[in-house]
Amino acid sequence: MHQFSPIVNSSDPITLVGGGEATPQDLQKALTLAPVCVAADGGARLALRAGVTPTAVIGDFDSVLEDDLARIPAERRHHISEQDSTDFEKALTRIHAPVVLGVGFLGNRSDHHLAALHVIAAHPDRPCILIGREELICLAPREISLPTRKGDVVSLFPMGQVEGQSTGLAWPINGLQFDPMSKIGTSNHALGPMTLRMESAAMLLILPRRLMPQLVSALGQSSAVRWPARAE
Missing domain, CATH: 3.40.50.10240 (Thiamin pyrophosphokinase, catalytic domain)
Structure with missing residues (x-):
């Protein structure tokens, strides 16, 4: 780009x-x-x-x-x-x-x-x-940990082919191959605090708006590992 x-x-x-x-x-x-x-x-x-x-x-x-x-x-x-x-x-x-x-x-x-x-x-x-x-939407970073509560809706929607790992979700995403044409991850929910790790920059993360301060902190911290710009 x-x-x-x-x-x-x-x-x-x-x-x-x-x-x-x-x-x-x-x-x-x-x-x-x-x-x-x-x-x-x-x-x-x-x-x-x-x-x-x-x-x-x-x-x-x-x-x-x-x-x-x-x-x-x-x-x-x-x-x-x-x-x-x-x-x-x-x-x-x-x-x-x-x-x-x-x-x-x-x-x-x-x-x-x-x-x-x-x-x-x-x-x-x-x-x-x-x-x-009611919600926040961002591109899921490489890694993120958030203080979600039991029952919080955590939706994942792929914008391309993407894989990842999770902890703290009712339906773990480990080993799943997401694709907008074949497999999406909406209406998952947290069991407590959650972590995500994505293999590529292609997954939208949808969270309760209550988590805005924590999400801003997680994405904005200087130690965050950021995705590179897409190649032109």
Whole structure:
């Protein structure tokens, strides 16, 4: 994948806000964990509604309202004219941070929802957690341990062929060959604290939203073993 020069550099997690289904409360919750706010195009409206002026607005500016854009200082507006990527992808690929929290990219329209899942799978080198109404979705890292509770739903959805190992799940994944056309792993659940280890960057991990602080910490820690960028 093409590597772009970063528009926003941060040693702290970043909240990236889009124009999909989300509330000012969702954004404020994300900002307690990822205090730098960046808007992807029309996401500027939600940021401004929440009383937050984004550090940057990135996109092709086809969905942001002119009145909203006028409230953003000119030096914070970054117009990307190409039409080969979504505004989410334009923004995510130009952010350098330990982890990104995506607010307003799930729900609302199914095509936007699916496109967002494509983006986090296509850019495994950029850890990103998408926040839904009740759930979190991220690309499963190489290794992760989380304090899940007995009964927590832990869903795994492959975006390609992928294998892995687990502990703490009702149905262990060891030895299974996942493939979106033949075997998926939705509606699994935890027996207590869980661990996952994936062999490749191709598995979406879906967790209860309650685990957002722990997931941000796990993906953003400096010792985390990260996936490399996909080859062009």
